Amino acid sequence: MNRNIITFQNVSKLYDLGVIGTGTLKGDLQSAFAKFRGKEDPNRKIISSDNTKQDRFYALKDISFDIKKGQRVGIIGHNGAGKSTLLKLLSRVTAPTSGAIAYNGRITSMLEIGTGFHRELTGRENIYLNGAILGMSKAEIAAKIDRIIEFSEIEKFIDTPVKRYSSGMYVKLAFSVAAHLDSEIMIMDEVLAVGDVAFRQKCLAKMDEISKTDGRTILFVSHNMNTIRQMCDRVIVLKEGRIIFDGDVEAGIEEYFKNDLKMPARIDLSESPRSALSIENRLKITSFEFTNCKKADFSAGFVSFKINFLSEKEYKNLRFLLELKSLDGYSVAAARSEIIEHIDKGEYFAEFSADFSSVCTGKYQLYVAAFIYDRYGIPKQIDRPRTHINLQIRGGDGTRRWLAQSWGRIKLPNLRLIEKSYE
Amino acid sequence: MKGNEYSELYDSYENVVLPRRHWWQIDLKALWRYRDLIMLFVKRSFVTQYKQTVLGPLWAIIQPILTTLVFTVVFGNIAGLAPSGVPKFAFYFCGYILWSYFAACLTATSNTFISNAHIMGKAYFPRLCAPVSTAISQLISFAIQFVLFMGIWIYYYAAYGSVSVTSYIFMVPLLILQTALLSMGVGIIVSSLTTKYRDLTHLVSFGVQLWMYASPVAYDTSKFERFGFLFKYNPVTPIINIFRLAFLGVGEFQPVQYGISVAVTVIVFVIGVILFNRVEKNFTDTV
Structure with missing residues (x-):
């Protein structure tokens, strides 16, 4: 052959x-x-x-x-x-x-x-x-x-x-x-x-x-x-x-x-075009920054990042969302932040920590969005810059051990063996 | 030729594609392998021509009958260009069907590359399949017309006894083959050139019309002694003349003229195939 x-x-x-x-x-x-x-x-x-x-x-x-x-x-x-x-x-x-x-x-x-x-x-x-x-x-x-x-x-x-x-x-x-x-x-x-x-x-x-x-x-x-x-x-x-x-x-x-994929740790989002799906543009995410690394290139596990934003009004129950996509634009996973109960008008930053340990090794695009829940409990997006953040996740489980081509890019926790015995 | 550089490829591979090939490398075997495709092309053009028409293949008959009527009236009766002693209608019909095969075949093959560009740009098959199938499918219309001509001939034979078969009838298959080769030859030369020069598409329909007046279609050769040159060296002239001689007993057989006609046909056809073969490899880049 x-x-x-x-x-x-x-x-x-x-x-x-x-x-x-x-x-x-x-x-x-x-x-x-x-x-x-x-x-x-x-x-x-x-x-x-x-x-x-x-x-x-x-x-x-x-x-x-x-x-x-x-x-x-x-x-x-x-x-x-x-x-x-x-x-x-x-x-x-x-x-x-x-x-x-x-x-x-x-x-x-x-x-x-x-x-x-x-x-x-x-x-x-x-x-x-x-x-x-x-x-x-x-x-x-x-x-x-x-x-x-x-x-x-x-x-x-x-x-x-x-x-x-x-x-x-x-x-x-x-x-x-x-x-x-x-x-x-x-x-x-x-x-x-x-x-x-x-x-x-x-x-x-x-x-x-x-x-x-x-x-x-x-x-x-x-x-x-x-x-x-x-x-x-x-x-x-x-x-x-x-x-x-x-x-x-x-x-x-x-x-x-x-092709010339740069992975800076900080990205300015104030000039980025916005998603048309946002209901009002009174809050603006101005930048995104990974705080514990020089490049957006790190080992799978916990990373911390900081979001700067500018609010023109009071918001209650504000949340941020990270959308992780593959390089060809398919959604891989997303993570919501904990609720920020109240913000006033003004400039803020919020620092979070994220756990990427179940994401398989590779290059990804990250989108960041802000949303609130309305009184019916439905999420309403209030800002989503269309510029993505490039990032690379490296890990102990290399592509050789995790076949992303057929298994996908999210590693669920290992299956627990409950019992093994002869039938 | 740079071919030697890659000659070792022939040892381990069945098919080797090189930028150029010698002009004599014409893959006739491939053409034979694709004979089913040729027949399917023939079927396609025949079926699609008459689908959703009420009269169907009758159209192949109506058109020559009407044209022949016009010829009979205009050139036969008014201008008096038909020879005496033969029914005018049979005289014109006989010449016209062979000419229309020639003309249709030439016009259609001259469009080979342009009208098949969408297929040829997407799949490989020996490009000669297209003109060959055109010549064959035009032959079907000719066959239908020829059957009608036989009917007309029998009518004149039975009713008036004014037509008669001569021994030249044995040459008829050769004449048809020659018509096919000559029209295809000219057609593929034109089609090879049209990949670069679209001007020629305009020239073709016009040129074919002029060519008809340089051929003994609307009149008998004997009436045009003065324009002898055009007639004599027009390769179509002896073909039509002998064809008429075979069925109607009028006209003439001039061996020298016929010999020239055959030689021209062979030369034109060979040049056509060589040119076509050169152009076919890269025509998709220019069409």
């Missing part, structure tokens, strides 16, 4: 920016004729004298990597990092400018779901057409069509033209075709970002199954880090056309979000 199935060797892809040539045949002929007579090109752009290099742009620059059979590789990076170009090159939609790409077996690319679906054709006809575009023969599709239809959950409408489908049905059908292909390598670009949650989970389970039981290799691009966590056992992080990380999933995701 340790054989390489895909290799990229020094692959670059160069795109010409702006208009290629002069855009018209007449223009190009004019330029060519002028050149031939040794005259100045009448279509030459006035601004860029001769620095043609500026009109070009490397979508990928000197990329090399190998992928082994059966690996499930997530490719992540910010927009414009070159993810899609990489998949396009591998699926042979476009050719590299230099370097070489080699692979074994068939590649199925799902750069888009339902490629070639025609509105006027029925679901069944589209299965054949889409399957053929993705490289299956008619006989192969015929052998699988019942399973494809069953998987798609739209048996009833299979002989209806797809133009009458809802977008959900369309996606289900399209994904079903792709999931049943017999290719050794599958390439997916955000295709799972659509469809309802139940079907999405079904698709992920299916992908999991085909990669584990059939040893298929999967390349997957997504902005959804949870899907990456669920799907992949390796990530490649691209930035500006180069590989900046290649390896473990969690570490890769942190690398992806890291």
Whole structure:
């Protein structure tokens, strides 16, 4: 199983920016004729004298990597990092400018779901057409069509033209075709970002199954880090056309979000934009500061912090809230402060201590909010700066001992053994 | 060529993608592997063309009949450009259906890259599948028209005895093949150039119309001795002439002219395939 199935060797892809040539045949002929007579090109752009290099742009620059059979590789990076170009090159939609790409077996690319679906054709006809575009023969599709239809959950409408489908049905059908292909390598670009949650989970389970039981290799691009966590056992992080990380999933995701992640102990929040959900803006959190460390980078356990705020009126039963989120914006946990029974108008600070000992090692974003309970006991948010505080929690339980990728980021207390005996 | 640098890749991998390939590296095997896709493309274009129409494939007949009527009246009766001794309607219909196959095929294939850009930008398949399937699906319309022509022919044969088959009928399959290759050749040359120069899309419909007047569609060759040059070296001229000769017994067979026509067809087709092959790898970057 340790054989390489895909290799990229020094692959670059160069795109010409702006208009290629002069855009018209007449223009190009004019330029060519002028050149031939040794005259100045009448279509030459006035601004860029001769620095043609500026009109070009490397979508990928000197990329090399190998992928082994059966690996499930997530490719992540910010927009414009070159993810899609990489998949396009591998699926042979476009050719590299230099370097070489080699692979074994068939590649199925799902750069888009339902490629070639025609509105006027029925679901069944589209299965054949889409399957053929993705490289299956008619006989192969015929052998699988019942399973494809069953998987798609739209048996009833299979002989209806797809133009009458809802977008959900369309996606289900399209994904079903792709999931049943017999290719050794599958390439997916955000295709799972659509469809309802139940079907999405079904698709992920299916992908999991085909990669584990059939040893298929999967390349997957997504902005959804949870899907990456669920799907992949390796990530490649691209930035500006180069590989900046290649390896473990969690570490890769942190690398992806890291870009210049600064973790100052104190952050000024007075200029930060505010959440529109706050009911009144008479109280303002002006700053947040960890008091017992120089950087927001500490071991799991107790930390103390200080909140400065400015109140324009009296408040009763004021509380603060810390929201802990993962770098991709998912809520991890929250902690409420004890009640501050009464404050007058004026500037205050409040110091708290927090217990992060059940949070697993990693990087997080922290949001701070102030709220009060109204007379019905319902919390009313009165201020929430939208700027977050970056923090890193280190701990004795490293990522090796706590598999955050599948267990989540909160460690509940260890289970107590009540009894153990022979049955 | 820089290919040698990566030649050891061929030892351990089945597929190697390099920036450039030699112009003679045309993967016809892949085209054959994707034959099912070609047939599905044919089916798609045929089915979608006539879905939700009341008359369906009858439209393939109505259009040439009406055009032929116009030709018969305008060029046949008013201008008197049809040869004597043959029913005018049969004369025009015969020439027109073959021409319309040529014209439709050329126009459709010249749009290959642009009209299929959305599919080709998302999945890889041998790009030649698209023009080949276009040529085949246009052949279906031609077949329908040809059946109608047979009906017309039988009518004139039975009622007036004014038409007769000649031994050139054995050349008909070759003529159709040549029409397909020539129109595809021109079409894919144009489509390869349109990835860069959109101007050509405007030129095509107009150019095809002009080409028709340089071909013996609306009139008999013998009436246009003066414009001999245009006619003689137009590769379509002998194709239509021989086609008419086969079924109607009018027209002429000039071996030299036919030879030139075949040579031009082969050259155009080969150039087309080579050009297409060069463009297909990177066309998504420019379209």
